[in-house]
Amino acid sequence: MAVPLHHLVGQAGEDLLEVLEGPDAVEVGEVAVHDPLEGVPPAPGALVLLVGLDPAAPETARAVRGLAGAAAAVVGPCPDAAREPLAGAARAAGVTLLGLRWPLAWTHLYTLLADIATADEARREASGDVGGVPPGDLPALADAIAGALGRPAVIVDAQWRLLAYSAVDGRQADELQRETILNRAVPEEEALPAARRLLLADGRARRFGSRVGVGIRVGAEPRGMLWISEAAGRLPDDRLALLEEYARLAAAHLGQARAVRRRHAELAEIALEGGADAGDACAELGLDPRAGLTVVAVGALGPPGEVPGGVLLDGVAAYLDAYRRPAACVLRGDTVHCLLGGRAREIAADAVRRAGGRRALAAGVGDRVVSAAELPRSSRQAALVLDVLTADPRGPRVADVGEVRARAALAEVRHLLADHPELLAHETAAEEWVLAWLEAHGDYRAAAARLGVHPNTLRYRVRRLAEDGVDLGDPDVRLALWVRLRLVR
Secondary structure (H helix, E strand, O other): OOEEHHHHHHHHOOOOEEEEEOOOOOEEOOEEEOOHHHOOOOOOOOEEEOOOOOOOOHHHHHHHHOOOOOOEEEEOOOOHHHHHHHHHHHHHHOOEEEEEOOOOOHHHHHHHHHHHHHOOHHHHOOOOOHHHOOOOOHHHHHHHHHHHHOOOEEEEEOOOEEEEEOOOOOOOOOHHHHHHHHHOEOOOOOOOHHHHHHHHHOOOEEEEOOEEEEEEEEOOEEEEEEEEEOOOOOOOHHHHHHHHHHHHHHHHHHHHHHHHHHHHHHHHHHHHHOOOOHHHHHHHHOOOHHHOEEEEEEEEOOOOOOOOHHHHHHHHHHHHHHHOOOEEEEEEOOEEEEEEOOOHHHHHHHHHHHOOOOOOEEEEEOOOEOOHHHHHHHHHHHHHHHHHHHOOOOOOOEEEOOOOHHHHHHHHHHHHHHHOHHHOOOOOOOHHHHHHHHHOOOOHHHHHHHHOOOHHHHHHHHHHHHHOOOOOOOHHHHHHHHHHHHHHO
16 A cells, blocks of 8 residues: 655654655655666556666666656655665656665664555564564563563663653563553663763663663664663673663654654644544544543643753653553643543652652643543633643642642633633723722722721721722623732732
8 A cells, every 4th residue: 555755754753754855745655675686677657666776887777767757765864965866767667766874784764654545553562573563662662572581671762751661471570660651761870871872872781680671773863772681691692782772763753753653642632622623633643532532731840941841841741651551642832731531630649749850840630521522611611720820839749620620720810811812892000909809809998907007097098099980880891900909910
């Protein structure tokens, strides 16, 4: 089944593949390995992998010219000097030319691209084959690596936050892995800066006590680390090279995971709008509104903008991915909105404890709804509850709308007035004394005592306001003034 090339590149990860020449809107059929020495023309519409050819060698440009009829071709990492000759050859053949941004074994690249292009679910779910892991499925990759090496595997990001861990029967986790899984991050005393610096500097596997680690890099950019436990036995030295190859494969999957996360964010936004397509978006996310869905809003405590929204989104999404729970997250302003199934309150509380690292987080939980059309209401409630929590850093860090409903309602009125100042019909500079009079329910003596003035002074001021068109004897006027002075102040 043909797929658009731009979809394939996006799913594989734009930090893995780059378009060197030609349109990315072409349709791609099968993925094929091409050997120019065999003289067999490529299949029409195929995506051709030019295995074993040096992009800088003249014969590579000749091989590209011979690909007429194919849809696209992939060459290895291409030096600047070779780009124009290859681009000219691609134009002559009428094919789109892609280049790897960093080295990856061609067998792994073939499997990754074929999985996306063919969507063969049976093969993509093969449990024992690392190459058969669905694109971007980091937990499945960790399981496959553990199965291949016979030892528990953990994948963390460059800040030691847990991205995935193996859960293969018979691969018993050691105490460190159990603690990492529980905390969703490597314990601080084990997150050694020297180990991180060594691993992220290159792609070599190294031993640290009872663990073997290897850095996960995309080109020159460090993305994370892959760790294998040796608590149950030392990994043979000849398997270290295989572990390094798995780390390169993990880099490709990290790129795919980001692409999947972007798509999930788009679907979550559609679902949270509650429109005609909300149900379909939930279905694609694997979430069933009829079984109950809840929106959770997560934000950082402290000054606005102190924690970039993208950093917050990455932390929360990585936590939920590692938790292996069906969920989708999208960034709205500087708040992450998460669409969750069951146990939303429990997950929100755990995410606040673990997803922020050293940053303090808070989470507001909206009502549970059973219709996609009701998701906007749950999302609005979650955001209002978060407003209440962040306004009082000394208060609780997690709450649902039932716990703070009155304060959430006031927060909603405050937002309404901020967005629509024209709703405030009466303006007065005498805010302090008017508020005191209103909160004393018109008791001149009580209000005067609070302000430290004579009661007759207040009576005079009330008369002057009435002469100016602000009659405090009118209950509607009192309500409007109280709302403005109580909330806007």
